[in-house]
Amino acid sequence: MLRQKAFMKKTKSGKVLKVVKEHYLRDDIWCSVETCKVCEHSEPVLSAVPSINKAYRLPHYIIPDTNIFINQIDVMEHPLITNVIVLQTVLEEVKHLSLPIYQRVRDMIANKEKRFYVFSNEHHRGTFIEKLKDESPNDRNDRAIRVATKWYGNHIKDLNPRVSVVMMTDDAGNRDKATADGLQAISVKWYIEALDNAEILDMMSSAKDLDDGQKTIYDEHLSAAHVSNGIKSGKYLQGKLGISSHNYLEGSIYTKINGEEGTILIVGRSNLNRAVDGDIIAVELLPKSEWRTTPTGVVVDEEEEQAEEESLKAEQEAAATAAKEDALDTPQPCGKVVGIIRRNWRQYCGFIDRKSVHTPAGSSAPVNVLFYAMESKIPKIKIRTRQAHSLLGKRIIVAIDSWPRTSRYPIGHFIRALGEAGDKSTETEVLLLEHDVPFHEFSKQVLSFLPVEGENWVVQPEHFAGREDFRSLNVCSIDPPGCTDIDDALHVIPLPNGNYQVGVHIADVTHFVKPGNVMDQEAASRGTTVYLVDKRIDMLPSLLGTNLCSLRSNVERLAFSCIWELNKDAEIVNVRFTKSVIASKASLTYEEAQNRIDDASMQDDVTSGIRILNMLAKKLKQRRLDMGALTLASPEVRFSLERDTQDPVDVEMKELKETNALVEEFMLLANISVARKIYEKFPDSAMLRCHPQPPSANFEKLEKAVARFGIEIDHSTSKTLSDSLDNAVLPEEPYFNKLLRIMTTRCMMQALYFCSGAQIEQEFRHYGLATDIYTHFTSPIRRYSDVMVHRQLHAAIDSSLSYGDELTDKEKMNDLCGNLNHRNRMAQQAARSSVELFTHLFFKNKTEEEEGYVIRILKNAFIVLVPKYGIEGIVYASAKVSKTADSGDAAAQPQPILVYNPETDCLQSTETLAEGETPKTQVQLFQKVMVQISIDDDLKGGGEGGMRQKLKMELLKPWIEGISVHGISNKDDPEAHAVTSKKREEAPVQAQDKKRAGKRTKA
């Protein structure tokens, strides 16, 4: 039976098309109920005895409408909800409204346990309806759902055991119509309440219930059309909101302002206007008089936040008057959010604010509570839960539903609990989720693309086709201890002409990972292997990563080799690339390799090879440094973990050996050689890596700070920067140079993958390595970029190879680079968070006193780096208002003891100064301080258990009254106690204290 469907379409060029489609109705779409004898389905989805609910006498199938999926997807995903008939009408509407939700519905349909059946009612003769005149599309679809429900009801009424269908909708009008038609209809709320399960009740999105509905707090957002027109005309600016990690009421977007790239600050709750980190927003610039000149403050808590907002106002006024005098300091452009172009809400890990739970313990009445996300950039979220007490102290996942104008905080709902806070596995899961690291097991489909031989796979004679046989060469690998995924190995042979043949052999991952298959797609999506302190999230299944691809010693492995002829000065005479078969003679650790070099008694082929390589590497390095490559530093630490519990028992700085540099040099050389080769073959689509030159603004503060020591930093090229760093040595402070390098690293831009067709050749430069072209070739086991580079290199050397457009399509390559950059950044952050987690575990129940350096000054705090543990912490420059003791006095605002001086970029005491006089107490960059490190448990969430643990650093030396604390070493000193208690009493009489503080520092 043939029908027609017509709709209108406006094309890009502004024409209107009437599209008419032929629509064939069928009589062979089955109901898929197990017990149905009429239908000829082969694998019925819906079970004979479906869900039972107190609300209904009969077991029933659920037919939800579109809004149920859109608004209550988390409820639908709950294991209790099964045997659902998803109508085609509904599915199409869901797809139209929200692709992510559509994908989740699709996943549920694919999940056999959920028993979700898609009924193609639009193609079914009995259920197809045509839209009537004066009927809105929504009404038509509602009617289609009712017609389908009715059809199902009639179709299954005689089945044994007896079953029924229930239409689920939150639209009361639709329910009334359904009841009038003699159908069973129910709202989610009734249905779920009848299930009587607290967990699923909490998952119910309840945007309407939580809305206070009183006064509007926020300005209205402009309409989408208005915003897009404003952006076109240049009135508004578009950008992705990034919230400051120190202050969740301050965000910024990076965009073009009047043709110049720049950052626009958005400060304060009302200017942010309900935008959440990551949202794409439209911003209107504030008048110049309201632009900011002072640096970021730190917002810790609500009370301080209030103060912050007030001080901000005062500041802006002051700034307005001071603007003329202060012509030197360029104010930062500020803006306010006028509209949200795209929300980027996701699910957030976090915990419930203990203070917001007011019901007695054990109560299961629904309460509104506040949720803190782990990520401090996310505002508190209001949720409604019946399990408030059982969730306290747990990590939970929450999704935002909406943020109405009348609500101070966004409104969300509970999704699931992860586990006890502070528990290592829970916290690890949290940090993986927070960094969007896919850590699920590899699916069966992915694993099906592994070689069928599994562990027993060996190099077969047919593998030698197109490969060189390097099995006889003395190849060895050098890696960190415990490394199981060995990507690279080296060999060297002295040539008769006095030159050397050097080979870098890289695991031939692309032999196993063929483009486009599921395993390849999975790897491309994961992008990189993520290394955490206690575990590794692999990019490739471990059979490949740690076995078949890993270049282990004394087994034959497939490799992709890069062979140079180098002369005595390590200059390249020629280079070639080939696929090969190797058999590594030794897999060494850095230490073992170093020992071999140092041990004169070792004279075997491998060892002498390493010595030659070492000699060449040194020359390569020297030449690289001469070219201006930077030697930067980061405070990296290693944890010694207890074998069974995996708890950290010791922390040490990572140590670098000469052999680290050896491997590194040849890898750099290989990467550069490969980059040139693939760029030659694929000028438009080569996967390369660049490192842009940092803008001068990044160096401003650092330059100012080191000027104090008579040191100048010239960052105009990497060469000059490198030289300035080499010369910046303070004899009295040996750590200064390292510190400077650490801080210089933070001024750098991120290195990025890019597609060669997307940038001009001048921008290919890798600033840090001082090379004009670079790529990643040497770690295909743990980086997907290298896999792509391998494929491109293979295509470049083998002209007979046929390849798909994945290597040549500029757009695809660009998208891939985008994903890889994102995954890389996330992997780095996850690794850092993991280190942070273990640092917290390490310091649990410990208090240490350590030497540290001030590395950043904020408006009301400064950040201290402790080199020994490679950790950083904030020290607040305001007097601590003890919340527990002075709760009656909570209005007392933290009194600033040190204030920020923008001229010198340091914090100083508040006494008035005569001309030329230096303040008595000041904190400035690079200053050496003593701090006490402990773990602050109850910073947020108002309770024990350490919901968001934070390293607490307290100043010991220099002594600044009101800020500094007495170390544990003199805790027993009665005098010290007296001073602390006195301080509390005398809080209002700060001036006196300060004088005394000043004296003390001098003494």
Next chain:
Amino acid sequence: MPSLISPAERDYILKGIECNIRADGRQRPDYREVILETGVISQTSGSSRVRLAGGTDVLVSVKADIGPVLVDPETGEGADKGQIICNVECAPSASQQFEGRGADELNNELTQMMTRFLSHNTTTLSTPSSTTSSSTAASNNNGAGGINLSKLCIIPGEQCWILYVDALVLDYGGNLVDAVFMGTRAAIFDTRIPKTEVQDLGDGNFDFEVLDDAEDTEVVEGREDMPICVTLNKIGARHIVDASPLEELCTEAKLVVAVNRSGELCGLQKGQDGGIEPSLLLEMIQFGKTLGQTLIKQLDAKIKAEAEADMIKRQNGQPVVKLGFFAQ
């Protein structure tokens, strides 16, 4: 379409008409049977097919599209008006004479006539006998075509709907003009224009969205006031309507009378070489008007009945099947 006629044949037709009996048995004021169906081409905004028993077969389609408004540079008029663009084409298959460039002249003539009667903005022609009634059409600011062009404007001064009316003559059996106009009127009747939503973007900029639902549409306002044409052929001292091809060859003078449902004269065009005495002219106009009004009434009744029948079918969930080209 024969191009020549023998003197004997001419004499036969002439005498017959004189005696009020025509070659196919009709009397002088008799119309042939008209077969009309609307909605025959689903891809268009509106369509119709008109056939006159004995041959003439015209397919008319209306396509609503969006374009810039056409402003008269001198008067500045038209900024708030939509447009109707007409085109008539005779298929080569309709007649031997239409082959090659044979139909060009006819195409032009018909196209111009349609453009003039439908979209040209002159007020209703008044004749001595209808001076009083003619003012109604003029006062509602509609063109002679009756269609309210202002309603077709989307954003004044910028964008408007353009109705492309294309008539395709599939077969020729005489009285083409009447058939084309009947078809056009029916097609416009059938036309549904998508609804638009104008958005104010601020700063005097506007944009609009086209609602994608094919059912949520508007009819062309003023479609009831569209005229049809009655062609009167003067043969001897008499005049006939709905001439057959042979009768057309005997015609000395031809008068096309365009008239709307209220009997207002919307256009007048004389063709052929012969002259018409004033008294006969008035009589012919009067006759054309009366006949046209009756025709409109019958056509409207037919179209309305068809639309209602379709609606009932759809409400009952039955498919609406058009006969289209399967019709006998």
